[in-house]
Amino acid sequence: MPNFIKDNIQKTSNNSSRSIKKLLKQRSLVVAFSLLLTGLGASITSISFKTGIYFINNWRLALLDQFPSITVLPIFGALGGAIAGYLIKNIAPAAKGSGVSQIMGFLRHKKVPMNLKVGLVKLISGIIAIGSGFPLGPEGPSVQMGGSVAWQMAKWLKAPTAFRRVIVAAGGGAGIAAVFSAPLGGFVYAIEELLNSARPVILLLVVITTFIADSSADIIQALGLDPKAGGFDFNLGFLIQKEYDPSVFFLPIDFIYLVLLGIIIGIFAELYSRYVLLMQNLGKKWYKNKFVLKMSICGLILGSIYSCLPSTFHNLDELQKIIAEQNTSIGIALLAVLVLFITTGLAAASGAPGGLFYPMLTLGGSIGLIMGSWVEIATGHAPSTYIFAGMGAFVAGCSRTPITAMFLAFSLTKNLLIMKPVLISCIASFLIARAFNEESIYERQIQIELED
Template identity: 30%
Template sequence: MLVKGKIFWLRLSRTLLKPRRLAFFEACLIGLVSGLAAVLLGQAVEAAGAWRVNLSYRWPAYLVLPAIGLVGGFLAGWLVETFAPEASGSGTSDVKAVLARVPLPLNLRIALIKLISAILVLGSGIPLGREGPTTQIGASLANQLSNWVPTSPEHRRQLIAAGSGAGLAAAFNAPIAGVLFVVEELLQDVSGITLGTAILASLIASGLSRLYGSQSWNLGLDVAVSQTTFQFQEIPFYLILGLLAGLLGILFNKSILAGLAFNRRVLHLSLAWRIGLAGLVTGIAIALLPVDFRNNAGLKDILLSGQSNWQFAAIAFIVQFILIVICYGSGAPAGLLVPTLFLGAALGYLVGATEYSLLGIGVPTTYAHVGMAAFLSAVSKVPITAVVIVFEMTTDFNLVLPLMIVSVVAYIVADKIDHRSLYDLLLEWKGIYINKKPSGEGLLTQISATDVMQRRVETLSKQTTIDQAIQAFSDSHHRHFPVMEKGLIVGILTQTDLGNIDSQRISGDMTISEIMTPEPITVSPTSPLSYVLLLLNRHNINCLPVTEGRKLVGIITRSDIIRVEAERLSGKTDQQIEPKSAPSCVIYQNRAPAIGKGRLLVPLSHPHTAQTLLEMAGAIAKERNYELECLQVILVPRSRIPAETPVETARSHRLLQQAVQLGEDLHIPIHTQIRVAHDVAGAVLETIKERHIDLLLMGWKGNTSTPGRVFSRVVDTLIRQAACEVVLVKLDETKGFKRWLLPLAGGPNSSEAVQLLPALTSLSLSPEIKLYQVFQPNESNPDTTILDDSVRFLQRKINGTIEGIPVCASSVIDTVIDCAQNDQTDVIILGASRESLLQQVIKGNIPETISSKSDRTVILVRTDTV
């Protein structure tokens, strides 16, 4: 009952915690919370602003406005300085830095302080925007949520970007602009998960803002669409507007930095007093201006609704430009995007009024709308977002073409002078330089599990007894064994599981199915290492099986990840195929049911050897319950692109048809494919990686005339790089498979050769096998344990004669050749043994020499080296 309950909860958690599903659920929650925060901020600022304006009518404005500005600014600065210094400024640049993997804090504390301090600052009349606070609040809430409900590091970045996009969308009631701002400025990523989470969060946040906020898609405005016009003759003035916006946008950016530098170097005051003084100066300036300047939202309304003149627009531009620089330079916790839009509206109105006075055409309000996009594009270097945000606020198709013209011109002009956006400049002012080129920091997201996993996995059967499991752990250096049933993974057994058993409860027939962890946590071959590491840390485990469905294809441990990071840090990289070729192209493939425990790959090239190789592969596959993967490679010149080169496939299909027929006769699943490639070795290695091959069996001519090569260019590459067991066969078809000779010297390759013999000798009705162990003449008491154990193993597996013979000789090569000659051996099977011999196999000394000097069939076995 406990096991069933454990399985239920494991299945439920795995269903709910799938990374993509969890990311979209979190995006909805982020959009909801960010939207509510934006609504609260907006309504609180509107209420505070209305109270301030109303108070200025009842009492002397020259007293009320400066006093409110001083007190509101001081309180906001004190809150930020005392509880969350990270909340000062716009916050958008900080979010961008975090998304670039700069370790800056984003949490619930910052979100709360930003919300309260922004209400105080904006409500006291300081002419900054609420989009910066909503962006940082959304990102902070997203990051806090991702800490409460852990997700992968890459998904966390995407959720933070979605939270900031939701904050922007809620501030302007512009969901599309929120998504584009994420893609164009913050994350610069257009993957499906990024777009999906950003769209969901922005849509929900914008919907809530519209429902509980302004009830409109406009920027707090009610502008008649019919007031906007566009004529062909106006294009030169739109070009002039773009040019002016580009130049003044750069001036604005430089002025903001100058304001920050002035406060840092000249005003040696606390943050509270700096913001308080900025509020005081703002209050005095507004009190001296006409009453229309007391309400910042009212200023926008006047400009965009056509209730102003060019003098009003000019004064508004100059005064607001100066006040924005003063207030933001103080460190006030508010944004710059809304002020940027206002300055663009004032500039656009001036250009439109000039055109109307000179030519009598055009409407200044149209230019005011278009000017917003132009100035934003120049300042923030986001031309697409600039066009969309104004369009969403107006929903006027008449504006689309002029918006595109001025935004592109302003962007080009500003980018020519300084390619950095305002947010990049603000980060550099803080000493943060974002490298937009890929770096090693994202290493774990760039490498997948299939690149690192161990493909050769020691497993246990579900029916294994506790005593047998204990013996398996004592014989192996591994501390975890996947548990298999019918070729599928059903659990995992760790050393801890064995240690937790009450020894008094152990019975002789107790199996590991009673103590194993059922339904183990697994990863797919394509999972990035960042996600693998997240699962290892979240569940406090040291290894994860890698599966396709429930089929085990490998295992990955913490040590594997550490090894990869260490190799990259030390500058080591995996060897590449020599010479480097273009990727091969699969032009035909046929898949059978994936019901085997593993896969055996047979590259087919010559019709006269294909049948024998297939019979050998079929014998191994049947004995090991493997599936067969048959590959035919069609080579094309390196001057041609494989994916674009027409080829003739009739011969390839005839070769593969032999494999299909063999599979039907032996009842073995057969997968076939044809690849077009520059290089056979490259195509084989790509197939091994993509299809998770466990064993490669291929023909080998036995020698090579190529200088610097041991076996051949193809075989040398595969023997070094193939991440699976390799079996090379040099066929002599004049001889059969009756008499076998296997020299032993211990080690994994020799042991693997012994393991292969039961399958290979099934090609003969009555095989005769001789095992030779060669000892040096000076060894007085040779140890024949390996020889005796191998003989006993084969006697249990093979119905034939098996003989073990110790030989004293100084040359392994001469001994093997002489014994093969004397015994009339049909097949010599070689497995390199000790470390020195393993190096000789790689260099080719022993097998190449034996193969070239012997006229027998020679089989070379190399275990999985990964």
């Protein structure tokens, strides 16, 4: 990022801090309501998003039991892409893309529409696109939806402009917190990636918002709105929600292995970032303003590709699960790396409303599984944490946020012992990827996705 932009952001942060302190003294009730409504809004939209994807995806999988995949998947992809593209183009063009770059653009004083209409279109179109087979995740849209809700709440409550910027970033972090059940991950992401600020008053506002979002998301899930609930029980209260429960052993020799894994993944993450950006530029060049056609054709191509693959690849949640639990072969893991590398770039090129964190986690986990198996064959030993370290390292290499990446990988296991090995690989990956380019994939996407 150019120095004058960094200086401008720092000055804005200082001004925001002073304005917010003044606001806290004069209108503390407005601040409290803004934080509460932003956290609740982010959790409701994020859980609704995950639930909608779950049901459409299940419908698609049920049809695969009755009809051949070569018929179902391409048709689903083409129709889903066309419907989502039509909604975005005709109602809220700002709802296209990952969502993270839109929030980052807004925080860097670019003209980005921020309102409930954008959030609602992002919600519906994202559910349709991802549920129809676009290999993207819910976290990017959750960041944008959380930010849009936050902006609208602050506007309704007539909060000053400086406070709106902070609350938008807090809303984005709240979206991450709700969708990953990771309040610390959402908090650190808002500070590390979105705000680039560590002012105490700003830290306080962000951490309150992300914890409200995570807690309310757990309660909403317990009401039955998310079929994969587990973070709250009305008799027992809040519970530790683990997606995976791996055996974790961290030996001193593992440090070397984990650094090597981080170096390899850092190089691969930068290659992946450049590939995604290249595909996005080609998509804009080839289709220009034919957004609906572009999404429909991409959906058709994606469906056709996945119809030729084993059934494991028809449900990306299950693919990530068998990789994380090591219930698959090296051949499937290698195929997962190749397929997700190609198809997520194609999906991003279409402008589909979906995030990259989720496929990044699966890609990193697959590389960790492959490298772990090869290292064990070669040396007789491999760290037990290679898969989750790979997940965190890939996110860190692409997003340039090693602390956030560590907390996201930790959120999958809730095992404190895993944080050390994951952080080692995350830092190594971050440093290697940053040596090639200081900007994250999202910073480089800002110009591409906001050009229109």
